[in-house]
Amino acid sequence: MMLTPEESIKRDDREMYSGRAWRLVRFGSPVDSIELQQMIWPEPEPGQVLIRVRAAGAGYPDAMMAAGHFPLLGDPPFGLGEEAAGEVVAVPSGSRFSVGDQVTGITGFLEGWGGYAEYTYLREESTIRIPARMTTEEAGGFPIAFRTAYAGLIDRAPLEADQVLLVLGAAGSSGGAAVQLGKALGATVIAVAGSREKLDFCTRHGADHVVNHRSDDLPVRVKEITSDRGADVIFDPVGGDTASTALQAIARNGRVVLIGVASGKPVALDPMDMLLRNYSAVGVLATPGSAAAEAVVWERLADLADRGALSTPVGRVYEFWEVPEMIAQQTAPAAGKSVVRITSE
Ligand SMILES: NC(=O)c1ccc[n+]([C@@H]2O[C@H](COP(=O)([O-])OP(=O)(O)OC[C@H]3O[C@@H](n4cnc5c(N)ncnc54)[C@H](OP(=O)(O)O)[C@@H]3O)[C@@H](O)[C@H]2O)c1
Numbered sequence: 001m002m003l004t005p006e007e008s009i010k011r012d013d014r015e016m017y018s019g020r021a022w023r024l025v026r027f028g029s030p031v032d033s034i035e036l037q038q039m040i041w042p043e044p045e046p047g048q049v050l051i052r053v054r055a056a057g058a059g060y061p062d063a064m065m066a067a068g069h070f071p072l073l074g075d076p077p078f079g080l081g082e083e084a085a086g087e088v089v090a091v092p093s094g095s096r097f098s099v100g101d102q103v104t105g106i107t108g109f110l111e112g113w114g115g116y117a118e119y120t121y122l123r124e125e126s127t128i129r130i131p132a133r134m135t136t137e138e139a140g141g142f143p144i145a146f147r148t149a150y151a152g153l154i155d156r157a158p159l160e161a162d163q164v165l166l167v168l169g170a171a172g173s174s175g176g177a178a179v180q181l182g183k184a185l186g187a188t189v190i191a192v193a194g195s196r197e198k199l200d201f202c203t204r205h206g207a208d209h210v211v212n213h214r215s216d217d218l219p220v221r222v223k224e225i226t227s228d229r230g231a232d233v234i235f236d237p238v239g240g241d242t243a244s245t246a247l248q249a250i251a252r253n254g255r256v257v258l259i260g261v262a263s264g265k266p267v268a269l270d271p272m273d274m275l276l277r278n279y280s281a282v283g284v285l286a287t288p289g290s291a292a293a294e295a296v297v298w299e300r301l302a303d304l305a306d307r308g309a310l311s312t313p314v315g316r317v318y319e320f321w322e323v324p325e326m327i328a329q330q331t332a333p334a335a336g337k338s339v340v341r342i343t344s345e
Pocket of ligand 1: 058059060061064144148168169170171172173174175192193194195198237238258259260261262263264284285286287330331332333
């Protein structure tokens with residue numbers, strides 16, 4: 001049976017590894033509510049891989065968790081950090097991985113084990129060996145964003161080659177991954193972001209067209225780009241007014257892919273508008289289905305990364321001691337994927 005972090009602190013009879021972890025101790029402002037605590041990580045259970053963390057990826061969900069707005073978690077205390085890369089230090093018998101493997105994957109954050117820590121557990125089914133061309137920081141920021149983009153664009157939309165993909169929050173974590181995956185799938189990608197710097201970032205990472213949602217007329221620009229047809233798929237991690245405005249430029253038979261609410265509220269959907277303009281909305285939660293289906297997903301993502309079609313667009317790299325401040329900054333993130341460097345050994 002998997003131990004909770006609280007139980008593990010008391011189970012020093014099974015002590016294997018000890019170290020520090022950033023943990024949310026109460027909901028509130030990150031700098032006041034995230035503490036560095038001494039922890040013990042016992043032997044991994046079946047389905048887990050224990051790693052010494054080298055880098056961990058960040059994103060808007062960290063800010064939602066600190067504020068108490070993340071729907072899948074209960075009350076603190078719990079560890080923060082949804083994804084991490086590092087060296088395997090322990091595996092249960094029968095694992096696909098071995099001690100010494102360099103891996104990246106999704107942490108056991110839903111059980112309280114986060115990646116902003118010296119050690120963490122990864123979910124074995126959502127873990128891969130680090131592709132050869134990835135740096136440690138790129139590996140730490142790879143799993144969540146690209147798994148989310150895969151769920152949205154391949155499983156749920158689905159996006160077809162030669163279609164037009166409009167990506168909101170395109171300089172952010174999941175949006176940045178959707179830009180790259182959309183290009184890898186053969187789509188024309190229109191990236192939407194809120195500053196010149198972010199638009200340049202999107203162009204550097206493969207977007208065919210860029211639109212500034214603060215200064216451009218978004219529906220007009222999309223219709224110009226698509227000769228009035230509109231976007232076949234809208235990838236929406238932002239919601240709110242930006243997403244509602246973008247919907248004005250959805251194509252007939254289009255799909256808006258509901259990923260998240262970085263603006264603080266979801267897109268307002270109007271069933272009569274969906275009926276009259278012939279489009280649909282699909283919700284996405286990037287969680288594993290069967291182990292076999294999950295293996296297919298990670299194999300394809302690793303293959304695309306191996307071939308250079310996908311690479312984490314690393315933005316700011318933070319040090320371990322900066323985690324509370326880093327999480328506070330996720331409500332107004334700079335361009336690119338924020339990554340925390342945990343150890344360099
Ligand atoms: N469904 C799933 O399985 C899944 C998986 C991962 C994440 N998510 C969700 O997706 C959402 C985005 O996460 P992320 O990690 O991609 O976020 P992120 O990297 O922080 O990017 C969010 C982008 O949204 C835009 N934005 C607009 N208003 C904002 C505001 N008030 N605060 C922050 N950003 C704002 C920003 O772009 P501009 O400055 O260009 O406007 C920013 O680049 C979150 O709600 C998260 O929970 C869902």
